[in-house]
Amino acid sequence: MPRDLELIRNETVKVWKKKRFAVILLILLVLVPIFVYAQMKIAQSSQDKFADWRAELRQRITDNTNALSSDRIPEEWKKWRIALVQQLQYYLDRDVNPNTPNAVRFTNTFLQNAVGLFIPLMVLAVASDIVSSERAGGTIKMLLTRPVRRWRILASKLVTLTLYVSLILVSTAAVSYLVAGLVFGYGGWAEPVFVGFKLQGTDLDTSAVHAVPQGVYMLMQLGLVWFSAMTVAVIAFMVSVLVRSTAASLVTMMAAVISGSILANMASSWHSAKYLFNVNLDLSVYLQGSPPPIEGMTLAFSLLVLGVWALAAIVVSFAAFTRQDILA
Amino acid sequence: MGRKQGWLWPILGTLSLLCTALLLFGFGWALKDTWSPSAGMTLPDPAPAPQQGGVAWADKSEIKAIAIGDSLTHGTGDATGKGYVEASLALLSKSLGKPVRLDGNLAIAGLEAAKLSQLLDGKAMKDAIAEADVVLLTIGGNDLFRSAQDGGSIAEGSGVDPELVRARLPELEARLAAVFNKIRSNNPSVRVAYVALYNPFYELEELRTPLAGILEQWNGNAERLAAEDGNIAVVPTADLFRAQSGLYLSSDHFHPNEAGYARIAVRVAQALN
Structure with a gap:
């Protein structure tokens, strides 16, 4: 066990020294202020236009209802809009503002939008070369000549990856909270958010709806984002074992993640696409109660699909790594 | 692992x-x-x-307006999407000499009157009406012309059967009364401008006379309800779309175009002040 810890420590420090995490932090520090500024502009313009949030919400509901009556919008957009209209109506009827500008709200919205593409890409920055870089640099030989079994070495890399994924997610939330707070204020932890909306066809089932504080919502959302980020990380880990070049493994995974976010927008009629991991990444839709990319997907289903993919990736990684002829 | 990195791993x-x-x-x-x-x-x-009420318009720094109803208020047919609402409020603002906020x-x-009356029971609409000083309203066109439909294309007037409408008119008129009543019960002091119906099929001779009678009856009924209420203005529009209706109707031959909405806007503003 002390030897395993030593291995993990070794790997963790190695990744740190490659400055990957520093780059991720830097990207966050550049991008988040841009989003905060955009959000601030939106908040300002709606403040000029509407007397209060209720008037704004009423207008939003009406606009979306009117958009529904157009025959030319695609069916899945319609479904998404119907769910949105009914949710907004639910908020309005209970006199709860779904859009109070504060740092917690901003962070939640940011995480929601980042889960499909932004966060996976940041995870890939660490995951894609965690094995392949050793091979490209030739250091793998030194690693494997130590008196430690191969699977233990790979396992220490996997643990290191898990630690970094967690660190990346918490940093993302922290940076967006801290930067947004400068503009919107640091409050909002206790404000209510409704969860538990269920979509039954085109009708929204509100029987299980209950309010949770925004802080709890953020924690739940982070947990779900972590699960999908871990799946991406583990699959990238497998690719990193199988592919010799870091560039190739990064491009493969980026292609997979990006095609997933495209598919999620257009695959509603291709039902078997729901078994692809990259269509299931956006777990926050289940928390929000908006329609999933493909009909019939539920939280349990998505977790199962992601879990199976992740497990398979781990099995393949270990099987390949322990048998690969590396020293030749 | 040099001594320098000693702090890194624990943290x-x-x-x-x-x-x-x-x-x-x-x-x-x-x-x-x-x-x-x-x-x-x-x-x-x-x-x-909180209800508006009690304060005279002259003592207010700003007049709040909301617009409710069907596609005419939505602005369908206007290429710029504005309809009559913004223009009429701008004119009203000028004549009052104070800002009017939509x-x-x-x-x-x-939207049909029955559905509007249902919406008026919801909290969203109740609040909107309660907070407003002015309500701009169009409703009834869909009730009349849809109930007249017998399967043909409504835009060409071919699907409109005046006899069907005439039979259902009392029922439809009761819906308008319900809408007026609900607005009034939510806000006793709100001033309402109801844009009366015009005949979009005036060009079609076989429909001109029968529909004229029906619209006259509908608008007359609206006038009567407005008079009972005392603070509802019925804005006549039928005459605007008679001569040269092609100039003022949009390409769907049913909704007004920009010029048509501009004419309605002038009248709405005049009716409100």
Whole structure:
């Protein structure tokens, strides 16, 4: 066990020294202020236009209802809009503002939008070369000549990856909270958010709806984002074992993640696409109660699909790594 | 591992382990909340919006208006999408000498009076009406012309059967009365401008006379209801779309175009002040 810890420590420090995490932090520090500024502009313009949030919400509901009556919008957009209209109506009827500008709200919205593409890409920055870089640099030989079994070495890399994924997610939330707070204020932890909306066809089932504080919502959302980020990380880990070049493994995974976010927008009629991991990444839709990319997907289903993919990736990684002829 | 990095591992290791524990906890919470939700927070009961009422327009620094109804208020047919609402409020603002704020255009294309009356029971509409000084309203066109449809294309007038409408007219008129009543009960002092119906099929000779009678009856009934209420202005529009109706109707031969809406806007503003 002390030897395993030593291995993990070794790997963790190695990744740190490659400055990957520093780059991720830097990207966050550049991008988040841009989003905060955009959000601030939106908040300002709606403040000029509407007397209060209720008037704004009423207008939003009406606009979306009117958009529904157009025959030319695609069916899945319609479904998404119907769910949105009914949710907004639910908020309005209970006199709860779904859009109070504060740092917690901003962070939640940011995480929601980042889960499909932004966060996976940041995870890939660490995951894609965690094995392949050793091979490209030739250091793998030194690693494997130590008196430690191969699977233990790979396992220490996997643990290191898990630690970094967690660190990346918490940093993302922290940076967006801290930067947004400068503009919107640091409050909002206790404000209510409704969860538990269920979509039954085109009708929204509100029987299980209950309010949770925004802080709890953020924690739940982070947990779900972590699960999908871990799946991406583990699959990238497998690719990193199988592919010799870091560039190739990064491009493969980026292609997979990006095609997933495209598919999620257009695959509603291709039902078997729901078994692809990259269509299931956006777990926050289940928390929000908006329609999933493909009909019939539920939280349990998505977790199962992601879990199976992740497990398979781990099995393949270990099987390949322990048998690969590396020293030749 | 030199001595310089001695601090790195303890901090990094502990911090990332704590992050992992936190995220796992959040993940577990999300699962629990989805599959066996607790009762959740208790929220205060929503309070109804404060009513405008009591204060004369002259003493207000700003007049609040809302627009409700069907596609005419939504602005269907106007290439710029504005309809008559903004223009008439701008004219009203000029004649009053104070700002008039549009607090929302809540019109929904295709709305019928029965549905509007249902919406007026909801909290959203109740609050909107209660907070307003002016309500701009168009309704009834869909009730009349849809109930007249016998399967043909409505835009060409071919599907319109005047006899069908005439039979249902009393029922439809009661819906308008319900709409007026609900607006009034939500706000005793709000001034309402109801844009009366015009005949979009005036060009079609076989429909001109029968529809003229029906529209006259509908608009007359609206006038009577308005007079009973005392603070509802019925804005006549039938004459605007008679001569050269092609100039003022949009390409769907049913809704007004920009020029048509501009004419309605002038009348609405005049009726309000």
